[in-house]
Amino acid sequence: MKKSIFKTVILISALVLAAAPVFSQAKRTQSKQTQQQRQPQTQIKRTPSTAQKKTTSTQSYWDGAPAVLKETPFKFEGGTGTLKDPYLIKTAEQLNSVRFGLSKHYKLIADIDLSKWGNWIPLGGTPAYGGSWIKKYPQAADAGCGEFTGSFDGNGHVISGMTIIDHNDDIFMGEAEATRAYALFGAIFPENNSFIRNLGVVNYTIDISHTKMKYNCDLRVAAISNYAAGLIVENCYTSGGKIKVHTGRAGNQTSRVYVMAGGMFTEIEDSRITNCYNSSPIIITTSDTDYMNYNYTTTTRQLGELRSARAGGIAMQMMYTHITGCMNAGEVTVPYANFGYGNSLAGGIVGKVVCLGQQLIHG
Known part of the structure; x- marks a missing residue:
């Protein structure tokens, strides 16, 4: 079966639930508390002794990781970090310093060029691209990860040239169960109706290739x-920009590999997205054709359930979320994206929707 390509077609798989939303605020709070209790002790923090240092590299724990953690002074052009008086960001170094104050509020006052930065680490993420808030048991690659709980006002400016390239046979620090996250931000759990607004992310490259994966990921x-x-x-x-992901497996390994890609967000829950658009392509490829392209015989179905590729122009998946006045003009390419025959999904706006019926896509 040929791969399916969607540009502006919306593929929605709506799951209408009779009960209250499963992913409630209480559940999210519980998940956050559980993660904080189980988080490894190696933390990415700003301390007074390093606050005045120039840009440096601190990589001891992360030797061999695909990215280098750079420490930058926690100094800005102005502001106090509150919602009414956000820190003002003018340089790439100041943008990087957001990771040392994930609960604060920020505002761009200039365009930010990351083209010479090297591999970008998501704000709240780690050099190994760990940082999963959702996993039951923290992994070595998650050490020091955090969640952004503040707000970010792009103020009409753009962040350009972000580069994330991770080409390895297998994931770095691979363990039995792992999650790897690649984006400008890691997980975002804003408080008090915080926001991301008036922001453009342009001319970026996210290129991920793991050709001999041995671990569930x-x-x-x-x-x-x-x-x-x-x-x-x-x-x-x-x-x-461009998002490109390629996967393969190591020999006869039967590891589970799920690829989830979104033009702006991978998953977004209990949120509102208004007047946004994506025009960058998302391309997912795989060498696991015998796993991905399965039918309903018992053996091949079991193999196929070990592989999944899902993508959407705005988000891979939205749950209990309103999307209004949004558009996708970017190509979305997913192998074997035929709903009902495999775990592959592709959508122009959203790959999959979980809603109560009234929470849909408008305009």
Whole structure:
């Protein structure tokens, strides 16, 4: 079966639930508390002794990781970090310093060029691209990860040239169960109706290739964030970039590999997205054709359930979320995206929708 390509076609798989939303605020709070209790002790923090240092590299724990953690001074052009008086960001170094104050509020006052930065680490993520808030047991690659709980006002400016390239036979620090997240931000759990607004992410490259994977792994890829809940997103766009993911397996390994990609977000829950668009392509390929392209015989169905590729122009999946006045003009390419025959999904706006019926896509 040929791969399916969608540009502006919306593929919605709506799951109408009779009960209250499963992913409630209480559940999210419980998940956050559980993660904090189980988080490894190696933390990415700003301390007074390093606050005045120039840009440096701190990589001891992460030797061999695909990215280098750079410490930058926690100094900005102005502001106090509150919602009414956000920190003002003018440089790439100041943008990087957001990771040392994930609960604060920020505003761009200039375009940010990341083209010479090297591999970008998601804000709240790690050099190994760990940072999964959702996993039951933290992995070595998650050490020091955090969640962005503040707000970010692009103020009409763009972040350009973000580069994330991870080409390895297998994931770095691979363990029995793993998640790898590639985006500008890691997980976003804003408080008090915080937001991301008036932001453009342009001319970026996210290129992931793992050809001999041995471990069970979720690969979560997006331009802005791999997961957001309770977020207001307004007047944002992603353009001129490219998301590319390729996977394969090591020999006869039967590891589970799920690829989830969104133009702006991988998953977004209990949120509102208004007047946003994506015009960058998402391309997922795989050498696991015998796994991905399965039918309903018992053996091949079991193999196929070990592989999944899902993508959407705005988000791979939205749950209990309103999307209004949004558009996708980017190509979405997913292997064997034929709903009902495999775990592959592709959609122009969203790959999969979980809703109560009234929470849909408008305009």
